[in-house]
Amino acid sequence: MNNIIWMVFISVLLLAPAAGYAEHDSFGKMGVVPPKISQSAPDFLVRNLKGKMVKLSDFKGKVLLLNFWATWCGACREEMASMQNLHTSLQAEGVEVLAVSIDRWNEDRIQEYVKVNNYTFSVLLDQDQKVRKQYHVMGLPTSYLIDGEGKIRGYASGARAWDSPDSQDLFLSLKDDGSSNDLPVERFSMRVD
Known part of the structure; x- marks a missing residue:
């Protein structure tokens, strides 16, 4: 009987840390790079397609997919339908999609593109590219995963x-676990100027 108790005890000790790395496994499957250190997502203020001024901090408490894109970017357009599906599936669970367009002079083109494709997630305008620079976006599409505490939990470049x-699973794990202290320390860190 004691052997069975010891076996159960050892099994629990060995398997408990694996549960904490389930999120990291989802990161790897999605090609999302976790940050080296816990960092708050820089706040910003931009206009949405309806003309309303929106701050990132307005979404505090929500898990965010912050995506940088442009109408002229083929890979960006390729992933937009999946962003809409994510928005539709998980919005009720507290997950929001924020698509930041870096198109400079094509607001009508952005409006038309969003309307034709029936996208209902938030589209924000970064025509002066301040937010793109703030997030050090070099290529498109680029996405950041932000937890409900406003911490950057991951980064992905490409569709x-x-x-x-x-x-x-990844977004739901960010919702269920607001702590960013358990992320493995490796690879990506956002530059702080």
Whole structure:
């Protein structure tokens, strides 16, 4: 009997840390790079397509996919449908999609593109590219995953299938675990000027 108790005890000790790394496993499956250190997402103020001024901090308490894109970017357009599916599937769970357009002079083109494709997630305008620079975006599409505490939890460069089961698991894990202290320290860190 004592052997069985010891086996159960050892199994629990060995498997408990694995549960904490489930999020990291989802990061790897999605090609999302976690930050080296816990960092708050820089706040910003931009206009949305309806003309309303919006701050990132307005979404505090929500898990965010902050995506930088442009109408002329083929890879950006490729992933937009999956962003809409993610938005539709998980908005009720507290997950929001914020698509920051860096198109400079094409607001009508952005409006038309969003309307034709029936996108209902928030589209924000960064025509002066201040937010792009603030987030050090070099290529498109670029996405940041931000938890409900406003901490950057991951970064992805290039198109992703944001509506995949792995992606949904990842966003739900960020919702369930607001702590960013358990992330492994490796690879990505946002420059602080």
